[in-house]
Amino acid sequence: MTKKLNLLGKQSRGYDSPDKAIIEVIKNPHTDVDYVVRFTCPEFTSICPVTGQPDFANIVIDYVPGKSLVESKSLKLFMGSFRNHGAFHEDCTVAIAKRLIKEMKPKWLRIGGYWYPRGGIPIDIFYQYGTLPKDVWVPDTGVAPYKGRG
Numbered sequence: 001m002t003k004k005l006n007l008l009g010k011q012s013r014g015y016d017s018p019d020k021a022i023i024e025v026i027k028n029p030h031t032d033v034d035y036v037v038r039f040t041c042p043e044f045t046s047i048c049p050v051t052g053q054p055d056f057a058n059i060v061i062d063y064v065p066g067k068s069l070v071e072s073k074s075l076k077l078f079m080g081s082f083r084n085h086g087a088f089h090e091d092c093t094v095a096i097a098k099r100l101i102k103e104m105k106p107k108w109l110r111i112g113g114y115w116y117p118r119g120g121i122p123i124d125i126f127y128q129y130g131t132l133p134k135d136v137w138v139p140d141t142g143v144a145p146y147k148g149r150g
Helices: 072-080 089-104
Strands: 025-027 037-047 054-064 068-070 108-118 121-130
Touching: 037 072, 037 089, 054 089, 068 072, 068 089, 072 089, 089 108, 089 121
Parallel strands: none
Antiparallel strands: 025 068, 037 054, 054 108, 108 121
16 A cells, blocks of 8 residues: 655655645555544645635645555645645635545545635635544634634
8 A cells, every 4th residue: 555655755846736746645554443634734825716816725634544644745745736726715625625535535534725815705615525434533623713814
């Protein structure tokens, strides 16, 4: 299951687009139990496809791994590949989830995209895949409802 890792421990330039980004996976060492892995990206950026202006979000990804885990450096580079990528908030959020599901095949995945306001309106996007296994604790995302996020 664990392929040779090409990114970890090496200098990496990043990617020009999410489609070119490589997501590496590693073997889950604890397939005998269900547990939650959380990644929080509080400084996620992408580009508005209409205006070319930057959009900012706090992305929270929770998943229950199956046989594999996402390698965190490759995830960081994948998330960074959106910086010059023009897409609407909904597209970015759901595309991240779909790509992670494709690469690591988790038992369950939830993503929250908490986008900072542009034009006075914050947009929050939520996507869930699979059924949360019984007796698995998933903490609150820790992102407050919008009242001037900071």
